[in-house]
Amino acid sequence: MEENFTRQRVNTVAFTVYALKDSKPTAARLNEEPFSQEKGNRKINFKAKDIEAVSSPKPSDLAIVIAPEDNQAANELADKLRQNGNPRIRVTDGYDNVFEKISEIASELEKAIDMGLTIADFIQVYRKGIPMEKVENHVKIFSDGIIKINLDRPAVIGDGITLLQKEEALNLAGYFDSRADNYKLKKFVPASGAATRMFKFLHDFISGYNPEKETINGYVNRVKDNSLQVFLLGLERFPFYDAIIAESDKRIKWADKDNENVREDERNYSFIKTMMDPEHFDYANKPKGILPFHSYDGNSVTPVHEHLKEAVAYAVSKGETHVHFTISEDHLNGFLDAINDARAKVEAESGVKIHFNFTYQHQETDTLAVDMDNKPFRDEKGKILFRPGGHGALIENLNRLDADIVFIKNIDNVRHTKMETIATYKKALAGILIKLQEKVFQYLEDIESGKINEAELDEIIKFAEQELSQDISPDFDKFTLENKYLYVKEMLDRPIRVCGMVKNEGEPGGGPFWVKGRRGRLSLQIVESSQIDLDNKIQSHIFSQSTHFNPVDLVCGLKNFKGQKFNLREYVDANTGFIVQKNRMGKDVKSYELPGLWNGAMAGWTTVFVEVPLKTFNPVKTVNDLLKPAHQLPV
Numbered sequence: 001m002e003e004n005f006t007r008q009r010v011n012t013v014a015f016t017v018y019a020l021k022d023s024k025p026t027a028a029r030l031n032e033e034p035f036s037q038e039k040g041n042r043k044i045n046f047k048a049k050d051i052e053a054v055s056s057p058k059p060s061d062l063a064i065v066i067a068p069e070d071n072q073a074a075n076e077l078a079d080k081l082r083q084n085g086n087p088r089i090r091v092t093d094g095y096d097n098v099f100e101k102i103s104e105i106a107s108e109l110e111k112a113i114d115m116g117l118t119i120a121d122f123i124q125v126y127r128k129g130i131p132m133e134k135v136e137n138h139v140k141i142f143s144d145g146i147i148k149i150n151l152d153r154p155a156v157i158g159d160g161i162t163l164l165q166k167e168e169a170l171n172l173a174g175y176f177d178s179r180a181d182n183y184k185l186k187k188f189v190p191a192s193g194a195a196t197r198m199f200k201f202l203h204d205f206i207s208g209y210n211p212e213k214e215t216i217n218g219y220v221n222r223v224k225d226n227s228l229q230v231f232l233l234g235l236e237r238f239p240f241y242d243a244i245i246a247e248s249d250k251r252i253k254w255a256d257k258d259n260e261n262v263r264e265d266e267r268n269y270s271f272i273k274t275m276m277d278p279e280h281f282d283y284a285n286k287p288k289g290i291l292p293f294h295s296y297d298g299n300s301v302t303p304v305h306e307h308l309k310e311a312v313a314y315a316v317s318k319g320e321t322h323v324h325f326t327i328s329e330d331h332l333n334g335f336l337d338a339i340n341d342a343r344a345k346v347e348a349e350s351g352v353k354i355h356f357n358f359t360y361q362h363q364e365t366d367t368l369a370v371d372m373d374n375k376p377f378r379d380e381k382g383k384i385l386f387r388p389g390g391h392g393a394l395i396e397n398l399n400r401l402d403a404d405i406v407f408i409k410n411i412d413n414v415r416h417t418k419m420e421t422i423a424t425y426k427k428a429l430a431g432i433l434i435k436l437q438e439k440v441f442q443y444l445e446d447i448e449s450g451k452i453n454e455a456e457l458d459e460i461i462k463f464a465e466q467e468l469s470q471d472i473s474p475d476f477d478k479f480t481l482e483n484k485y486l487y488v489k490e491m492l493d494r495p496i497r498v499c500g501m502v503k504n505e506g507e508p509g510g511g512p513f514w515v516k517g518r519r520g521r522l523s524l525q526i527v528e529s530s531q532i533d534l535d536n537k538i539q540s541h542i543f544s545q546s547t548h549f550n551p552v553d554l555v556c557g558l559k560n561f562k563g564q565k566f567n568l569r570e571y572v573d574a575n576t577g578f579i580v581q582k583n584r585m586g587k588d589v590k591s592y593e594l595p596g597l598w599n600g601a602m603a604g605w606t607t608v609f610v611e612v613p614l615k616t617f618n619p620v621k622t623v624n625d626l627l628k629p630a631h632q633l634p635v
Contacts, residue, residue, distance in 0.1 A: 008170075013119070015106065016060040018077055019098045020067050023048035026099050033103060035110045042113060044106060057081055062119050064105065065093040066098055081543075086314055087119050089126060108132045115139070116375070118247040120294030121384055121516045128386065129364035137574075138368040138592050139376075147575055148533040151542040152522055155512035160469055160524050161501055161548060161609040164428060172431030173424050179434055186322045186403035187311045190394055190597070191289040191304075191335070191411035192361060198331045198623050199284040201227040202272055209269070216265045225625060232268050234627040239292040239300035244281060248274035253625075265375045287331050291340040293620065294631060299332050302337065303620075305342035306414035312350040313423035314430070315407050320353045326397050329360045365393035369584070369591040377589050385584065391408070392577070395601040401558065405430060408554040408598075415618040417629040425500065425612045429555040432610060433498045436467065441561035454481055460488055466605050468492075471522040495605045497596070499526065500553030500612035504546055510599065511546040512609045524607040526550045526598050530578055548609075551617035552598060556605075568601075576600025 017023060017030075027048035030036060036044045037319050047060070050072050053342050057063065063081050067074035069092040081088040088492050094101030109133035112122040125135060164172070196203075205228055209219045220229050235241060248270040253499035275281045283291060289307075292300035304325070311321040335358065343354050366386040369377045377385045398406065407426060414424070446452045452460070464470040470491060479487060501512050510528040517523060527543075534540045557563055577600065578593040595601045625631065 004277075004544055008154075011042045013042065013062065013109075013113075014060040015046045016057070016063045017046060017048040017098065017102055018051050018054060018063065018065045018067075018074070019048060020052075020071075020074075020095060021050055021051050022098070025143065026102070029099055030102060030106065035103070035106045039110075044110070046106075049280040051077055056181060057084065057086065058240070059084070059086055061087065062109070062123070063088040064091055064102060065089075066095045066101060068095060087123055089123060100233050111136065117384075120382075121376075124383055128366060129362075130386075135368055139370065139374060141577065141592055142370050142374045142579065142590055146577060148536075148539075148581055149513075149525070149527050149531040149576065150516040151527065151532060151539055152514040152516045153542060154546040154548075155501075155514055155524055155609055156547050157611065161512060161611055162432075162515060163611050164425075169424055169428040170384065172429075172435075173427035173432075176427045176431035176434060180317050180430075183317055183434075184322075184402065185315045185317045185403040185405050185407070186324055187307065187315045187407045187409070188401065189289075189307050189323065189325050189409060189411050190391055191287060191325045192331075193288060193326045193411070194284070195288045195291060196284050198288060198620065199276065201622070202231070202276060203284055206273060206276055211269055213266065215261070216268060220326055224319065227622065230624050230627070232489070233623070235268070235271070237627055237632060238623075239295035239626070240275070240281075240283075242298075243292075243300070244271055247280060276595060286334065287411075288620065289325070289327070290331070290334045293414065293626060294416045295633070301342065302338045303347070303359075303411050303414050304338040306412070307409070307418065308339070308342050308346045308354055308356075309350075309421065310409070310414070310426075311354065312346060312352040313419055314426040316352050319351075320355060322403070323354065323356045324397075324401060325356070325358050326394050327358050327360065333356065359397045361388055361393050362396050365396055365594065367592040367594065369459060369582075369589050372572050372588050372590065373599070377584065377587075380585060385589065387582075387591045390578070390593035391597045392599070392601045394597050395568055395572060395594075398556075398558075399565075399599070402565075404557070404559050405433065406556045406558060408556060410552045410619065412620040413551065413553075413618060415615070416633060417630070418615050421613060422616050425616055426553075426555070429498045429500055429553070429610060429612070432608065433496060433557055436496055436498075436606075436608065437557050439463065439467075444489060444492055444561040447485055452485075454484070455489060457484055460492075464488075464491060467608075469608065470606075471526050473521070492606075493560055494571060495568065495602075496557040496608070496609045497598075497602055497605050498555045498610060500551060500616065501548040501609050502551050502553075502612060502614045502617045504549045505614070510596075511551040512550065513542070513546065514550050518609055523603070524609060525603060526596075526607075528599060529598065531576060531599065548611065549617075550598065551612075551619075553612060553616065554598060571602065571604030573600040573603035576603060 003331065017027065019026065030046040036046065051067060054077060057080055063086050065074050065078045065088065078088060078090045091101060108126065109122050115136065125132065155161050222227065251274060252266050252270045275283050278285065289303045291302060293303050294301050294306065308323060311323045315321045325335060330398045339356055347354055367389045369385040369387050371377050379385050418559065461472055465472060476484065476487065504511060510526050513525055513527045514522050515525040529543065532539050532543050574595065574597055576595040580591055580593055582589050582591060620626060
């Protein structure tokens with residue numbers, strides 16, 4: 001008796017490829033590939049057409065137009081597909097080998113379908129340049145969680161942190177000056193963040209204050225936060241005071257009563273509203289880098305201006321300096337204006353030619369957001385939500401720089417005075433880097449040329465332990481001679497970062513620690529509190545014993561002993577990212593932030609910590625920080 005059964009309908013994905021030539025043979029080959037075969041009641045079927053032969057494209061589940069970017073016929077065809085609402089991808093590279101390129105795309109589509117994503121999802125991900133493997137990894141991270149850092153002990157003076165006396169710092173700075181012209185130097189400034197948190201308490205004030213029902217003093221007492229009071233007491237000392245008061249006074253609706261307190265409240269309220277109003281100054285929505293931070297002879301200047309001044313003070317080679325800002329694309333015009341306002345003046349004062357450029361955070365570093373069940377979260381239009389990957393994404397920007405030595409410093413860490421001290425210690429860090437590189441490079445050259453014998457390896461191991469803080473394998477002496485050479489070469493041949501550390505005075509953020517890796521080896525790392533299991537009493541205690549704080553004051557060597565750029569992606573610890581929880585459209589959303597730029601993104605670098613004076617660290621986290629001595633001219 002025959003067995004009765006019902007076969008489930010096969011879901012066929014119709015794939016149309018529009019290429020410059022030989023499309024039919026290409027389609028035939030693609031239909032023979034493994035990804036085209038029936039799998040789980042799903043099958044991909046390929047058709048192909050020569051672009052020049054198509055006048056009215058027929059509907060398909062996914063159309064791919066593959067031709068050079070300047071091919072007019074291809075662009076017109078892609079536009080017709082758009083007008084017809086046909087899901088499509090325009091490919092402008094790989095057109096010389098259509099089979100290989102489409103095979104690559106089809107394999108990615110197969111992964112997306114296996115993950116339960118739609119073709120529209122796949123197109124969205126593909127256009128961002130994010131490999132499906134990365135999306136899979138993000139989902140796995142949400143499911144498995146992130147392993148917390150295992151602290152061994154804090155790095156302290158004499159055990160992971162080097163103390164520089166002033167005379168030694170001056171000597172190292174001089175050493176750097178004597179060699180600077182041999183290097184291509186660049187100053188790298190992360191500057192994409194908006195000033196939202198800087199003005200948060202003022203935003204709260206605008207939202208929660210009713211001038212008809214209470215005084216400003218009454219509001220301060222009610223919310224029990226004196227930030228507003230400090231702001232108003234120092235109002236005239238802010239570098240933006242004159243510009244804003246001139247506008248805000250025009251907008252006041254004076255009360256009928258001639259009451260000085262009432263009039264002062266009205267004036268202050270108008271000032272804050274004008275400063276925050278999107279139609280006027282809109283400070284909370286602008287990036288910190290282009291806000292007035294300091295005042296010289298009645299003229300306000302921005303952090304961009306101060307960073308140009310710093311660049312000519314310590315990052316000069318052959319009479320030129322190069323400054324690189326990572327910014328949000330939306331703020332490009334504001335940064336161009338800020339640089340044009342400052343550049344000519346700084347060049348005239350210093351005699352140094354300033355070159356500058358910008359990059360944006362690359363879309364391919366965006367990360368998936370999921371709901372609380374670890375399913376991709378969709379926005380109001382049904383699209384998968386991707387979020388910027390955090391400052392760790394900037395390792396890609398750093399990786400693409402053409403420079404030998406890069407100085408890294410955050411946009412808000414500037415000050416009004418002490419430029420000589422800042423320059424001396426920045427140069428000192430660079431002097432340390434150059435000295436270490438010279439020694440490391442010589443060792444590596446000797447190893448490669450066979451000039452190092454087994455006895456001389458002991459000298460290298462001693463140097464690595466004492467000057468590079470390397471934790472040498474206890475089994476090193478048992479290695480074969482060949483493996484000893486390989487071990488030493490792998491240990492030395494990596495990017496170096498020399499990191500300034502300041503004494504911890506209670507600032508929130510990361511610090512220097514000895515960290516135990518998964519294989520039990522120790523390394524020096526900059527660790528944030530969110531990377532630690534603070535419920536673990538031992539780990540919490542170690543974290544509390546930290547004596548120093550990370551001010552983001554780094555000097556980095558990006559090339560190897562052959563003058564070739566390191567691929568910085570190879571030194572990222574992907575297991576040290578962050579899972580953060582946000583609220584989107586009234587729903588809880590989890591997103592993944594990449595390993596921090598100076599945390600996990602540089603975990604595999606050779607790391608050297610050096611104490612620098614506290615006066616070199618002057619961040620502006622809230623607007624009231626601009627009232628501190630570091631941001632005011634001495635009286």
